[in-house]
Amino acid sequence: ILNVEQSPQSLHVQEGDSTNFTCSFPSSNFYALHWYRWETAKSPEALFVMTLNGDEKKKGRISATLNTKEGYSYLYIKGSQPEDSATYLCAFRMYSGGGADGLTFGKGTHLIIQP
Amino acid sequence: ETGVTQSPTHLIKTRGQQVTLRCSSQSGHNTVSWYQQALGQGPQFIFQYYREEENGRGNFPPRFSGLQFPNYSSELNVNALELDDSALYLCASSSAGSSTDTQYFGPGTRLTVL
Numbered sequence: 001i002l003n004v005e006q007s008p009q010s011l012h013v014q015e016g017d018s019t020n021f022t023c024s025f026p027s028s029n030f031y032a033l034h035w036y037r038w039e040t041a042k043s044p045e046a047l048f049v050m051t052l053n054g055d056e057k058k059k060g061r062i063s064a065t066l067n068t069k070e071g072y073s074y075l076y077i078k079g080s081q082p083e084d085s086a087t088y089l090c091a092f093r094m095y096s097g098g099g100a101d102g103l104t105f106g107k108g109t110h111l112i113i114q115p
Numbered sequence: 116e117t118g119v120t121q122s123p124t125h126l127i128k129t130r131g132q133q134v135t136l137r138c139s140s141q142s143g144h145n146t147v148s149w150y151q152q153a154l155g156q157g158p159q160f161i162f163q164y165y166r167e168e169e170n171g172r173g174n175f176p177p178r179f180s181g182l183q184f185p186n187y188s189s190e191l192n193v194n195a196l197e198l199d200d201s202a203l204y205l206c207a208s209s210s211a212g213s214s215t216d217t218q219y220f221g222p223g224t225r226l227t228v229l
Binding site: 001004032034036041042043044046049051089091093096102103104105106107108 | 118119148150155156157158159160162163171173174205216217218219220221222223
């Protein structure tokens, strides 16, 4: 059973502050690490797909880093805005030799931005 | 470009009944995956369909079955419903062989089993 852990479980941040949270995953048979943002009553929105050790991805004020050797990824949000309030999910994809690419998700970090 | 859609939005069933959930893939996608999200958990992989065949399955019993149609839309069927089947069911479509490997999710179907 694959274990994907996210911390913290929830986070309250003042508007304008920067924040970050962690996803840890198995360091063996790594294929890809996905980040999603999920706002209430909407579809999960894909943020990043990261495949290489040392990858850094950026989308606006949100960025992510990847360390496959030690099995962790960080998501950073710079200058938090109320619209950043959401649950952030990471998902690990194991190398399957061409088989199904089901994702193993963490439980998410629930981020609340306080005005 | 049309995104992933799911129907119905909400559904209430009783224990022992059968249910069918539907998913329309994003245009150009040939792969559909289904996930179950129970309360307080992350989504769990049920199975994946590629070119109308199941090509991978998570840790779910055979009473969870699916279909994929020539237009790449998909159904998830659950027989002999149990109380623990109450959850949000998400489908995600993707394009096999895509270098980005992104799965695009629908908004989910909320199933309540009484």
